[in-house]
Amino acid sequence: MSATSHSLLRAVSRWQVVALSINDVIGSGVYLLPTTAALLLGGASLWAVLLAGVCVLFIVLCFAEAGSLFDRPGGPYLYAREAFGDFIGFEVGWMSWVVRVAAAASLSNAFALAFGAWTDAVDRGVGRALAIGLCLAFLTAINIAGVKHGARTAVILAVGKVLPLLVLIAFGLFAVDLSTVDLSTAPPTAKLGEAAFLLLYAYAGFESTAAAAGEYKNARRDVPFALLLMIIGVTAIYTLVQLVALGTVPDLAHAKQPLAAAAGILLGPFGASLLTVGALMSILGTNNNSMLNGARYLYALAESGRLPGFFARVHPRFRTPWIAILTQMLLALPLALTGSFIELAALSVIARMAAYIGTCAAVPVLRRKLPQSPRTIRLPGGPLIPIVALGLCAFLLTFARPRSLVLGAIALAVGAVIYAAGRASQGRVTPRP
Numbered sequence: 001m002s003a004t005s006h007s008l009l010r011a012v013s014r015w016q017v018v019a020l021s022i023n024d025v026i027g028s029g030v031y032l033l034p035t036t037a038a039l040l041l042g043g044a045s046l047w048a049v050l051l052a053g054v055c056v057l058f059i060v061l062c063f064a065e066a067g068s069l070f071d072r073p074g075g076p077y078l079y080a081r082e083a084f085g086d087f088i089g090f091e092v093g094w095m096s097w098v099v100r101v102a103a104a105a106s107l108s109n110a111f112a113l114a115f116g117a118w119t120d121a122v123d124r125g126v127g128r129a130l131a132i133g134l135c136l137a138f139l140t141a142i143n144i145a146g147v148k149h150g151a152r153t154a155v156i157l158a159v160g161k162v163l164p165l166l167v168l169i170a171f172g173l174f175a176v177d178l179s180t181v182d183l184s185t186a187p188p189t190a191k192l193g194e195a196a197f198l199l200l201y202a203y204a205g206f207e208s209t210a211a212a213a214g215e216y217k218n219a220r221r222d223v224p225f226a227l228l229l230m231i232i233g234v235t236a237i238y239t240l241v242q243l244v245a246l247g248t249v250p251d252l253a254h255a256k257q258p259l260a261a262a263a264g265i266l267l268g269p270f271g272a273s274l275l276t277v278g279a280l281m282s283i284l285g286t287n288n289n290s291m292l293n294g295a296r297y298l299y300a301l302a303e304s305g306r307l308p309g310f311f312a313r314v315h316p317r318f319r320t321p322w323i324a325i326l327t328q329m330l331l332a333l334p335l336a337l338t339g340s341f342i343e344l345a346a347l348s349v350i351a352r353m354a355a356y357i358g359t360c361a362a363v364p365v366l367r368r369k370l371p372q373s374p375r376t377i378r379l380p381g382g383p384l385i386p387i388v389a390l391g392l393c394a395f396l397l398t399f400a401r402p403r404s405l406v407l408g409a410i411a412l413a414v415g416a417v418i419y420a421a422g423r424a425s426q427g428r429v430t431p432r433p
Contacts, residue, residue, distance in 0.1 A: 007314065007319070008073070008147070008214045008215050008314060008319060008320075008321070009146075009147060009148075009215060009319035009320075010214070010215055010216065010217050011146075011147055011148045011151070011215060011217070012147060012148075012151045012212070012215050012216045012217060013151075013217055013222075014217070014218070014221070014222040014225060014226070015155070016151040016152070016154065016155055017209065017216055017222045017223065017225075017226040018222075018225070018226040018229055018230065019151070019154045019155040019157075019158040019159075020151065020154045020209060020212075020226070020289055020292070020293075021206060021209045021226040021227060021229075021230040022158045022161075022162065022230055022233070022234070022285075023154050023157060023158050023161075023285040023286055023288060023289045024205035024206050024207075024208050024209055024230075024286065024289050024293070025203060025204070025205045025206055025230060025234050025286075026158075026161055026162065026165075026234060026237070026282055026285070026286070027107065027110075027205065027282055027283060027285070027286030027287075028107065028110040028114075028279070028282065028283050028286070029201050029202035029203075029204075030165070030202060030237075030238060030241060030259075030282065031114075031257070031258075031259055031275075031279045031282065032202075033049070033198070033199075033202045033238065033241075033242065034241065034242055034245035034246070034249075034252060034255075034258040034259065035245075035252060035253060035254070035255050035256075035258045036198055037049060037195060037198065037199070037242065038245070038246065038252040038253040039253035039254070040191040040194060040195040040198070041191065041195050042253075043181055043246065045195075045242060045246070046181065046239065046242050046243055046246060048195060048199065049199065049202075049235075049238050049239050049242045050235065050238075050239045052196070052199035052200070052202075052203060053203060053231065053234065053235025053238060053239070054235070055392050056200075056203045056206075056231065056235075056392075057231050057235075058385055058388045058389040058392060059356050059359075059360060059389045059392065059393070060206055060227050060228070060230075060231045061228075061379055061385050061389070062359050062360045062363045062379075062385065062386055062389050063076075063206065063207060063209070063210070063223075063227055063359055064223070064224035064227045064228055064377055064379075065224070065363050065376075065377045065378065065379050066079040066210075066359055066362060066363055066366060067209070067210045067213070067219070067220070067223035067224050067227065068220050068221075068223070068224050068376050068377040069220070069366060069370055069376060070082075070210070070213060070219065070220070071213055071214070071216070071218075071219035071220050072213060072214050072219075072300075073211060073212055073213055073214035073215070073296045073299060073300045073303075074093060074210075074211065074213075074296070074297065074300035074301075075096065075207065075208060075209070075210035075211040075213065075293075075296075075297070075355075076092050076093070076096050076207055076210075076354075076355035076356075076358050076359045077089055077090075077092050077093025077096055077297060077300055077301065078093075078210075078300065079092075079358065079359050079362040079363075079366065080092040080093070080358035080359065080361075080362050081093070081304070082362070082366060082369065082370070083361070083362035083365035083366050083369065084358075084361075084362065084365070086306070086419075087416075087419060088358065089358075090301065090306050090415065090419045091354065091358075091412060091415050091416065091419070092354050092355055092358035092359075093297055093300060093301050093306075094301070094411075094412075094414075094415035094418070094419075095351045095352075095354035095355065095408075095411060095412065095415065096207065096208070096211070096297050096351070096352075096354070096355045097294055097297040097298055097301070098347075098348075098351045098411050098415075099207075099208075099294075099348045099351040099352050099355070100208065100290045100291075100293060100294025100297060100328065101294060101328060101331050101332050101335065102335065102347045102348040102351065103205075103286070103287075103290045103294075103348045104136065104287055104290040104291060104294065104328060104329075104332035104336070105332040105333075105335035105336040105339060106336070106339070106348065107283050107286055107287040107290060108132045108135050108136055108287060108332065108333075108336040109132065109336050109339070110283050111131065111132070111135045111280065111283045111284065111287065112128045112131040112132050112135075114276070114279045114280050114283055115131055115280065129337055132333070132336045132337060133333060135284070135287065136287075136291075136329050136332055136333055136336070137329070139284070139287055139288050139291045139329075140291060140325055140326065140328075140329040142288070143288070143291050143292050143295070143320065143325050144315065144318060144320055144322045144325050144326070145318055145320075146318045146319065146320060147212065147215045147292070147319070147320055150288065150291075150292045153288055154285065154288055154289065154292075157281050157282075157284055157285030157288060158285055160277075160278065160281035160282075160285070161278055161281045161282035161285050162237070163278070164263075164274045164275050164277065164278030164281075165237055165241060165259075165278065166237075167263075167267075167271075167274065168241065168244060168259060168262060168263050168266070168271075168275065169237070169240045169241060169244060171266045171267060171271075172240075172243075172244030172247070172248055172262060172266055173240070173243075173244065175244075175247070175248055175265075175266055176243060176244060176246075176247030176248060177247050177248070178247065180246065180247055181243065181246045181247050194399065196395070196396055196399055197349065197396060197399050197400065200349060200396055201348075201349050202238065203231075203234065203235075203238075204348075204349060204352050205286065205289070206227055206230060206231070207352060207355040207356065207359070208289065208290075208293035208294075209223060209226055209227055209230075209293075210223045211293035211294075211296040211297055211300075212292060212293055212296045214296070215296075220376075224377050241259065244262055245258050245259065245262050248262045248265050248266065249261050249262050249265065257275075257276075259275045259278075259279075260272045260275040260276055260279075262275075263275040290328075290332075291325060291328055291329065292325075294328045295320075295321050295324035295325040295327075295328050296321065296324070298311050298321070298324040298327060298328065299311060299312050299321035299324045302324070305422075306419065306422055307418075307422065310323055311323055311324050311327065312324070347404065347407045347408070347411075349400075349404070350400060350404045350405065350407060350408035351408060351411060353393055353396070353397060353408070354408075354412070356389070356393050357390065357393050360386045360389040360390045360393065361386070361390060363379070363386045364383045364386055
């Protein structure tokens with residue numbers, strides 16, 4: 001029996017794809033965003049959060065058009081491979097997988113930190129290691145047991161993370177002291193680059209929504225729908241959360257847990273606890289997606305012949321790429337135990353740029369190479385939106401820290417070596433259609 005004799009199961013509905021998309025984006029970033037944005041930009045952080053969502057929309061639109069063309073797993077890897085060939089596609093897919101491994105590790109770290117707000121037992125040592133290990137093991141087991149379980153878990157966690165934020169907004173908008181929201185002071189120019197990179201991290205993650213398209217019931221329709229609904233909803237939530245935090249939390253720029261502090265002011269101890277639970281659900285939801293989607297990148301790379309075939313094995317009962325999922329966990333665990341949240345998050349932001357640039361550049365090429373169908377999305381303005389999106393990516397890269405760029409370059413070089421080694425050992429491999 002061949003490695004891929006069992007096919008993936010198309011079982012994920014439209015609204016489950018929406019939940020996956022929301023989980024991809026709303027993670028720990030929203031709980032860190034208000035303080036850091038206020039520290040860097042002051043009252044102007046409100047407009048910056050809104051503007052960042054509008055800017056990211058251009059990239060999301062490129063992913064929506066590309067996603068309407070395919071119903072196979074791989075997402076950005078598939079788009080880049082079809083547009084530019086095997087090597088570029090492999091590098092984009094490799095970097096996309098690196099993002100998911102780094103994200104799983106950093107989010108497991110963040111989970112232990114958030115859980116530490118309730119008990120000192122997980123702040124360090126064995127307690128911290130146990131919290132990280134149990135988090136990864138739990139999500140790995142759910143996703144091996146079936147994509148239906150992973151998608152249903154995504155829906156539960158999406159509701160669990162969004163509901164506390166909506167409660168905060170609903171009560172907070174009536175309590176905002178507009179006199180404390182200084183929107184007239186221009187932010188310091190020296191801080192704009194650092195703030196832009198922070199905001200990218202808060203909105204990042206949507207690139208993986210299409211990674212598991214081979215298990216969506218109607219990927220060409222549902223992926224663009226989920227992406228567009230997500231970016232509109234997330235931008236609104238982030239902007240309103242920033243407004244509430246600015247208008248209710250004294251000295252927001254130095255608050256350790258800004259949203260819990262705002263909820264505590266508005267709703268007392270119950271509110272603070274609600275937002276703490278929301279933070280845990282938020283981190284778990286995004287990490288669940290990292291485990292689900294990251295394995296699909298590894299599966300797609302192996303299924304096309306660029307990595308050893310056993311990574312593409314599908315479990316005969318659960319119909320999931322179980323070896324790829326298990327591999328993701330085994331690599332994320334030591335990274336989570338030894339790396340810091342900030343370093344891993346920085347690497348994931350840089351690695352994501354490969355997926356963004358690859359997809360935005362692929363859209364005009366795919367328009368020429370692939371036929372349209374009645375459900376294909378064609379963005380207006382010809383190449384204008386992809387060009388603007390590529391310009392945004394280039395702008396953000398100019399503000400990246402040298403260490404992050406070096407880590408990204410190393411990851412790309414490792415991918416090139418693996419690609420070359422695969423060609424040398426297997427000869428020229430023709431990817432499966």
